[in-house]
Amino acid sequence: MLLALPAFSFPTLALRRPLRSELRIDVDLPPASLEAELAALDRRLRTPGDALHACATWPAPLPGLYFRHREADGEHFVYVVDGASGRLAGYTVFNRLIEIDRRSDRHVRSPHSKYAPAWQGRGLASAVYAWALARGICLVSGARQSPAAFALWQSLGRRQPLHYVDIRDKRIHDLGPSVDAARRDLLTTRMFLAGAGWTATALRRAGVLHDAG
Template sequence: MNTLALHLRGLPARHTPLSHRASLSPRSVLAFPQPPPFVAGPAVALRTALGTALATVLRRMLRPPRMELRIDVSPPDTAIEAELDTLHGRLHTPGDALHACTRLPTLLPDLVFHHREADGEHYVYVEDVARGCLAGYTVFNRLIEVDRRTDRHVRSPHSKYAPAYQGRGIASAVYDWALGRGFCLVSGARQSAGAHALWHALARRHPLRWVALRTKRMHDLGASVAPTRAAELDTRMILLGHGWSAARLRSLGLLHPAAEAANETMRRRA
């Protein structure tokens, strides 16, 4: 061992503080250049703004509809006319179900009314023979909201008529035909503005009442209801057909007291 080594062995050990050791370590963060702090550029800001706007639009589109809205927007005229063209072709196609329709007595001049029944539902197709087209149709649907006993006497009508034939009393004549056969007509959960006006026009010559459809029963709400009650989806109008009255419906157990509907509402809220 040389003299320098012996001299160094005799020197006291020097202790480097830990903080200094870290600063000198090749693994220290200070041993490598660090990137500048991240600052969002214009492109990132634009993407963020677009994402926020898209989320807002989606929330509005997916927001559940207001349940008190009872008047629906009518379907486009072009969609109605395309459907009527297809049905008119079927009406004159041998072997098609519509070709087997029977003709009703003339309800209005210059129009032919074709009728068929399928599974308890009645379809009336109104044809303008002179123009070679279908003016429209009405279907009287069964109601899933009532029990079997009530189902024998009530139907829910839905109509589609081409714009050129609307407002000419055709749907009114078809509804009168069904009411004359003894059917009671119950309005749907939603109506077009035209259908809503039609029901009130029919009420001038047919008894009209309001009912609540709950637990497969019709509950009598009277001849008129408050706007808030009328806005509820289970509240419907009913036009009484030939031979029917509110008293007869009650006597046959087809029309139940309104109090039962109120009790059902309380049970639902409990």
């Protein structure tokens, strides 16, 4: 059972509008490289004395799984572990963005996920993103994405309002629920999901979002 995603209301947003266009998709990690990275992390999670071994353990909103979580320098790392085997299925890191100012940095992170091929397509990353959104963390997509990452944002965009934003001059500028092809191709154009409790007015008042102009 996935965590319920929070509501976010923009005055001009068409509710639950499906995404009809793609951002830049040019990231695809080779399976062997991915498996090697996850195996190394799995060993660290099991090794007493390692920083990862000390991660907090939380129940996951998916049957048979649990989360291991740590926070370092304001970034969140969520490791999803198979309860039956104790093996790492994959992880999501919520990175800070160097492109934004301090006011936005308090509330915004950019998620990046890596999950083993056997676990892909089972809603793990979606559950982890929902965990972050429920904590009030606003999410911004990366400048480049893998096909799986783009599909995940498409899915989230069907469940709650999603906006495009332009990141420039250390600020996040709201572009609305859709943009043209030329705008989508710019590296500064990203997708934005608001965390629980945020409204458009509150985001502007907090200095997180700014007008496009």
